[in-house]
Amino acid sequence: DQQVKQNSPSLSVQEGRISILNCDYTNSMFDYFLWYKKYPAEGPTFLISISSIKDKNEDGRFTVFLNKSAKHLSLHIVPSQPGDSAVYFCAATEGYGGSQGNLIFGKGTKLSVKP
Amino acid sequence: GAGVSQTPSNKVTEKGKYVELRCDPISGHTALYWYRQSLGQGPEFLIYFQGTGAADDSGLPNDRFFAVRPEGSVSTLKIQRTERGDSAVYLCASSSPPGGGGTDTQYFGPGTRLTVL
Numbered sequence: 001d002q003q004v005k006q007n008s009p010s011l012s013v014q015e016g017r018i019s020i021l022n023c024d025y026t027n028s029m030f031d032y033f034l035w036y037k038k039y040p041a042e043g044p045t046f047l048i049s050i051s052s053i054k055d056k057n058e059d060g061r062f063t064v065f066l067n068k069s070a071k072h073l074s075l076h077i078v079p080s081q082p083g084d085s086a087v088y089f090c091a092a093t094e095g096y097g098g099s100q101g102n103l104i105f106g107k108g109t110k111l112s113v114k115p
Numbered sequence: 116g117a118g119v120s121q122t123p124s125n126k127v128t129e130k131g132k133y134v135e136l137r138c139d140p141i142s143g144h145t146a147l148y149w150y151r152q153s154l155g156q157g158p159e160f161l162i163y164f165q166g167t168g169a170a171d172d173s174g175l176p177n178d179r180f181f182a183v184r185p186e187g188s189v190s191t192l193k194i195q196r197t198e199r200g201d202s203a204v205y206l207c208a209s210s211s212p213p214g215g216g217g218t219d220t221q222y223f224g225p226g227t228r229l230t231v232l
Contacts, residue, residue: 004157034220043119043206043223044158089157102148102171103221105157 003027004092006106015115019077023090023106026071030092034103035064035075038087047088048075080113087111117141119224121207127230128197136192136227140209147190148221149182150206158206164190197231204228 005024013019021035031052036044050057050064050073057064063076077084087110091103120139128134140147146165150158160174164184172182179197184190194201208221 006157036223041225043208043225046220046222049220091157102160102163102174103150103158105150105159107155107157 001026002106003030004090004104004106006088006090006109008109009107010110010112012112012114013080015082015113016079019075019080019084019111019113021075021077021088021090021109021111023073023075024071025073025092027092027094027104028071029094030104032093033064033066033073034091034093035062036089036091036105037084038089038108044089077111080111082113082115085111085113119207119209119222121205121224121227123227124225125228125230127232129232130197130199132197132231134194134197134229136194136205136229138190138192138207138209138224140188140190140207141211141222144209144211144222145187146210146212146219146221147184148208148210149190149192150208150223152204152206152226154203161192161205194229197229199231202229202231 034049035047037047038044048059048062048064050066066073087108089108090106093103122137148163149161152158162182163171167187179195181193204226206226208223210221
């Protein structure tokens with residue numbers, strides 16, 4: 001039973017437009033959420049995170065929104081660039097503020113940004 | 116500074132053999148994690164070390180899998196009697212807990228691709 005779900009395996013966006021990647025979770029004990037980006041043959045790279053006490057966190061072109069009541073989060077990339085083409089993983093964990101322990105990952109969404 | 120490094124980058128072995136995968140965490144990171152990523156899946160947690168001790172090994176699939184971190188830095192994941200289903204990319208991550216001035220964010224290495232023939 002997947003606790004973190006990314007229902008879109010792939011997404012294609014035109015350069016300069018907004019990319020929106022979605023993630024749903026089922027475990028109400030999760031209180032810290034992260035997005036990782038992964039290029040082929042490399043490990044996941046941390047992108048941005050959000051704790052459950054917030055509903056939005058922004059870092060440059062990347063913004064993560066958290067809707068706790070819907071158990072849903074999304075990553076917005078504006079404007080999208082061809083270099084953003086990668087697989088994006090949503091991850092969640094309990095125990096923010098202490099040791100994170102293990103991350104629970106979704107299956108990923110492959111983003112393609114076309115010039 | 117240097118990131119998490121993992122060796123070897125690729126490992127091909129035969130069914131039934133023993134393998135060791137190594138992880139060098141970021142210097143000063145006290146927490147170390149092992150994950151396994153199968154094709155088309157996200158990384159799945161295996162084991163987590165805080166210092167030298169395994170704080171959580173609930174993700175190890177069976178007793179063929181074992182990991183050590185004897186000096187609180189380098190870790191080795193050991194797989195006995197490998198099976199074809201063990202084929203995956205094995206990822207290592209490290210973090211520095213917030214209490215030590217870190218952010219607790221897990222930083223991943225490039226992984227070891229294990230193929231069991």
